[in-house]
Amino acid sequence: LPGDWRSGVDAGAIQAKLSDDADHQIKAVCVVHNETSTGVTSDIAAVRAAIDNASHPALLMVDTISSLGSMEYRHDDWGVDVTVGGSQKGLMLPPGLGFNAVSARALAATASASLPRSYWDWQKTLASNADGYFPSTPATNLLFGLQEAIAMLLEEGLDAVFARHARLAEAARRAVQAWGLELLCRNVDQYSSSLTAVQMAEGTDADAFRRIVLERFDMSLGNGLGKLAGRVFRIGHLGDFNELMLLGSLSGIEMGLAVSGTDYQAGGVQAAIEFLAG
């Protein structure tokens, strides 16, 4: 289902599509909870309701790579069949661990699946995991790191972690708006707490801007991907992140806007400071 890359998934369109699929050719609905390339979130519970309303057996599969540990996510409550996560964002670890949460229905589906598979076969992993092992060499050092990362998240409390990210994200958006730049995400209720993508004015080379920030201030901003290439830069504010890190990042952007001769209004950092001190 194509979208405009500035809004979350359209649950109504999903429901319509599934309702049209009378002979159940569609096997799964795949949704990204928090789209890393755009900073737009989607309402997973609404997608679940759409599937149910269409009385369609498709599995619901959700990518939580950039939301897990930074934004609320409820695999069971939201009726997700397969959740995919990774270690390298909200869990504050290097890349190297992937996580799958799998429903009974999804497990049952693998029994009749005919696509050849080995690495991706849950059965081997589940069988090994039952004894505390893995079917292939595990990244043991990352498992130790994961233990500590989870302890850190639980010590702060997941609600506090999510509130922290929400607060920092709101501060980032206020800075962007004070600069007179445009948030890529169109809808207030779909803002991401993990990252903020900023659309620069037509004719402005976002990659040239990013390069200046990198060279002058040693900060690597995310780039625009696909059709957003050269139009967008992204500000990450997930994981082990606090007010001072955010304001350092926003300061680098504001200085970069000045140095690059971009058309902007000063005061973005100031706006963020006022929000965060409020």
Add this chain to the structure above:
Amino acid sequence: LPGDWRSGVDAGAIQAKLSDDADHQIKAVCVVHNETSTGVTSDIAAVRAAIDNASHPALLMVDTISSLGSMEYRHDDWGVDVTVGGSQKGLMLPPGLGFNAVSARALAATASASLPRSYWDWQKTLASNADGYFPSTPATNLLFGLQEAIAMLLEEGLDAVFARHARLAEAARRAVQAWGLELLCRNVDQYSSSLTAVQMAEGTDADAFRRIVLERFDMSLGNGLGKLAGRVFRIGHLGDFNELMLLGSLSGIEMGLAVSGTDYQAGGVQAAIEFLAG
């Protein structure tokens, strides 16, 4: 020689004192190059000239703990007899290494010195150092770190390192002045590139302010020492430090000023941003 803690040493007063010391009771003139507790520097070459003008044999001993590697310092050119430095500030290492640069005159003085000493005896260290050893167990891991720290400083170039610190220090001072707060250091030519001490208004509890910044924003500001206790906070900007770290730090202070109800004017971070992007 007492001072007001807001100015560097008075070379004229040193010369007068030494001139009065006709029978050379004074053995050494001890000066701190960059006073960590106040952010005030002293003109070491002027002190050397004062000693020479008084034709006095006192040794010149200089503490460079918080200037070494962050500000220009010239042991030989400035005629210093003993320079003391440490690993834990401009050299970007943990505490654990101390350095002595010693002139021929200072070495000669130890030959006739009668104060019992062992740990502080240069002769044993020099004898061991000649073969690449130390008279006691060295902190080998820090020596490896020192090797890398020096490589980093030389890769950037000492002049560039000093210019970077000077630029960041000027940005910090502009923030302080924009907030309407007072720099502890009175004289423009004695400003420190390593740290900036800020004197809060009479009646304001600087330690209460520091506590708020620590608790709310996880940033530990330096405190006022001795007679400055409770009156001063200090901003460190030495070592491995760049624009974004500084602006994160200044942001924490500006938010702390707001949260603590201090009488201040917003815009300090903004002033620093404008200076650094200029």
Add this chain to the structure above:
Amino acid sequence: LPGDWRSGVDAGAIQAKLSDDADHQIKAVCVVHNETSTGVTSDIAAVRAAIDNASHPALLMVDTISSLGSMEYRHDDWGVDVTVGGSQKGLMLPPGLGFNAVSARALAATASASLPRSYWDWQKTLASNADGYFPSTPATNLLFGLQEAIAMLLEEGLDAVFARHARLAEAARRAVQAWGLELLCRNVDQYSSSLTAVQMAEGTDADAFRRIVLERFDMSLGNGLGKLAGRVFRIGHLGDFNELMLLGSLSGIEMGLAVSGTDYQAGGVQAAIEFLAG
């Protein structure tokens, strides 16, 4: 093609099998260069010759997980089409990086391959690699480690690295033989330089022995896999490994043999010492 798990692959049998495959149903010959579970190596050049002798178009695919960086291996010279390696053994890194060396023929084969694939698709990786990027988040920290690991291997010299592993492996085998235990690998020219698997006497519980060594001496020996479960223990001697590490390991085994009441002859470590000091 089944084997006895104590010998390398039978090139003659491969040739016969391929010669029988007149309509080329067989797409690839997959061989493990150094079998981690048995300590048996196979002659890859001989397998290549077998394929060529049969004039069969099957691709030659080789697993070098436990030989890469520890034993000589020649992807091009031996006419291999796909070589698979990993970071976690001879390259001395944590698990997390996999390597593929791919021949032009193998690349061409992917053009007509019909099995759905995404993660396993070389084209996306090659396209990204051309610019120095990856199609998904790379394990950047391991890439830095790889750079250093390769520098270490080249500094020692690959020939010296291989000779070191061969020497340590021979010492391990001498210890095993002095204990009166049996090497799993039957053929002298198929001994592994990476690890040595030891077959315990019929009726001896190798896992109970391994448990005693772990509990008493804090050393984890490899276990027997599949049909070798409970019959075999494995001694790893690959990667960043030297004489003293090996002799510590062999000492743990010899003490474990004594403590566990295994029927053995003392003197294995002594035999290894004599060989290594010879």
Add this chain to the structure above:
Amino acid sequence: LPGDWRSGVDAGAIQAKLSDDADHQIKAVCVVHNETSTGVTSDIAAVRAAIDNASHPALLMVDTISSLGSMEYRHDDWGVDVTVGGSQKGLMLPPGLGFNAVSARALAATASASLPRSYWDWQKTLASNADGYFPSTPATNLLFGLQEAIAMLLEEGLDAVFARHARLAEAARRAVQAWGLELLCRNVDQYSSSLTAVQMAEGTDADAFRRIVLERFDMSLGNGLGKLAGRVFRIGHLGDFNELMLLGSLSGIEMGLAVSGTDYQAGGVQAAIEFLAG
């Protein structure tokens, strides 16, 4: 009081010396609990008794640098006035922390002491420590390490730690004796659990031997100091050390003895293995 460097201190000689000191010119009796350069221990309780028997007011000061955390030591029970320790041996940390345990009598003595002191002045440290601070910049990273080191020692249990070191030391001595070499320490009840010093035969260059072991097997043995230079090598077995590390070390020595052409008997490692597996 001179000694032969192969025996611990002579408590009787101390008592006699103190008894002769009728006007109490002697201020302190300084003893090393475990002499790092010889591997000889001294009976501290006996020294205390000697002082008491002489009814002399001298303070008892003990260096525990290489025994603390590896061998039993009782500051209070043995009536020690000043105990000095360090982080870099039994506490398993890098060099950088020194510890003083000070009796009330020793503290009282500082009140009337006239030797100028600043760094060595306990009063400033005690005053700062009362609030959890230090009078100068502390090695904070080592304090975190100390916290973990102490947790490790307590988890194993101090009695178990001491028993482990005693067992490993006995194994080392059995190896030395099996080689036909001579222990520097003359008296069985003065053997060190931290290290073993080995005296090589007259005419054998211990440093040449040590160099061969370093070059061939990458192991650095301790050298002979002072009048033992060139006659002695030392085997450390303290701190985070187990059977396999010891046997690796002893193997390096036995190979070095063979390679260097030293007159010795094979079987030292074998003797250690038999003892440790017994």
